[in-house]
Amino acid sequence: MQGVHSAGFCGIFHLQSLTISAFRASRAKVLLLLWLASASGGIAQEPAAPRPQKIQRASSESYEDILRKVKENDSGVVYREFRLAYAESAQYKPNADPEARKSMFAALSEKDFKKAAAVAETILKDRYVDIYGHQVASVAYRELGDRAKSSIHGSIARNLIQSIVESGDGNSAPTAMLLISEEEETIILQALSLKMVGQELMDEDGHTYDRVEAMEPGEGLVTLYFNLDVPIIKMRESIADIKE
Numbered sequence: 001m002q003g004v005h006s007a008g009f010c011g012i013f014h015l016q017s018l019t020i021s022a023f024r025a026s027r028a029k030v031l032l033l034l035w036l037a038s039a040s041g042g043i044a045q046e047p048a049a050p051r052p053q054k055i056q057r058a059s060s061e062s063y064e065d066i067l068r069k070v071k072e073n074d075s076g077v078v079y080r081e082f083r084l085a086y087a088e089s090a091q092y093k094p095n096a097d098p099e100a101r102k103s104m105f106a107a108l109s110e111k112d113f114k115k116a117a118a119v120a121e122t123i124l125k126d127r128y129v130d131i132y133g134h135q136v137a138s139v140a141y142r143e144l145g146d147r148a149k150s151s152i153h154g155s156i157a158r159n160l161i162q163s164i165v166e167s168g169d170g171n172s173a174p175t176a177m178l179l180i181s182e183e184e185e186t187i188i189l190q191a192l193s194l195k196m197v198g199q200e201l202m203d204e205d206g207h208t209y210d211r212v213e214a215m216e217p218g219e220g221l222v223t224l225y226f227n228l229d230v231p232i233i234k235m236r237e238s239i240a241d242i243k244e
Contacts, residue, residue, distance in 0.1 A: 063089035071128075079162070083163060094183070100122060108139065113139075113140040113141075113143040116139075124137065161191050164177050178229075182228075185226050189214055199211065209225050
C-alpha cells in the first residue's frame with residue numbers, strides 16, 4: 001500500500017463531498033444504535049457490547065502544554081500524545097462545527113483564500129488537532145503568498161496524519177490505527193487514495209473497531225482496521241452528562 005502523501009494530500013478540493021458521503025450517513029445510523037443501546041441499557045434481546053478500554057497515554061502532559069509546544073514548533077512533540085491529550089481535555093469536540101466546515105470548503109472552492117484562511121483559523125482556535133483546518137489553512141496561505149504560515153499548517157497536518165498511520169499498520173484488529181474521532185478515518189482513506197466500499201463495526205477483546213474495505217488504485221481491494229475506543233468512550237461520556 002502506498003504511504004501518506006508528503007504534501008498536497010490527494011483530492012483536497014474534494015474534501016467537502018467526502019464528509020457528506022453515504023459512508024458517513026451509514027455510520028450515523030450505527031452510532032445512533034449505540035446511543036440507543038447505552039441510553040436504554042442495551043437493545044432488546046441483544047447482549048450489550050463491552051465498554052471500550054481507555055487508551056493509555058505515555059505521559060501526563062496536558063493538552064494546553066502540548067498545544068503551546070506545537071505552536072512553538074517544538075520538534076519534540078509526539079503528535080499521538082497531542083491528539084490523545086485533546087481527547088481527554090474539556091475542549092474535546094468529535095468534529096468541527098458543520099457550518100464552519102461548509103463555509104471553509106466553499107471559500108476554498110471559490111478561491112476566496114482570505115476567507116478560507118480566516119474560517120480555518122476559527123476552527124483551529126477551538127480544535128487545533130483539526131486536520132482539515134490545517135490542510136485548508138496551508139493551501140489558503142500559500143495562495144495568499146504567506147509561505148511561512150502555509151508551511152507551519154502543512155507540517156502540522158502531516159504530523160497529525162502520520163501519528164495516526166504510525167499508531168498501527170491497520171492490517172488487523174490488534175494493530176488497528178488509533179482514532180480520536182470518526183472524521184480521522186475519512187482523512188486517512190483520502191490520504192492513502194483509498195475509496196471505501198464497505199465497513200463493519202465490531203467489538204473484540206474489550207475494544208471497538210471499524211473494519212473497512214476499500215479499493216486501492218491499481219491494487220484492488222484492501223482491508224483496514226481502525227480503533228474507535230476514544231470516540232465511543234467520549235460519546236458515552238456525553239450521554240452520561242445528558243442523563244445527569
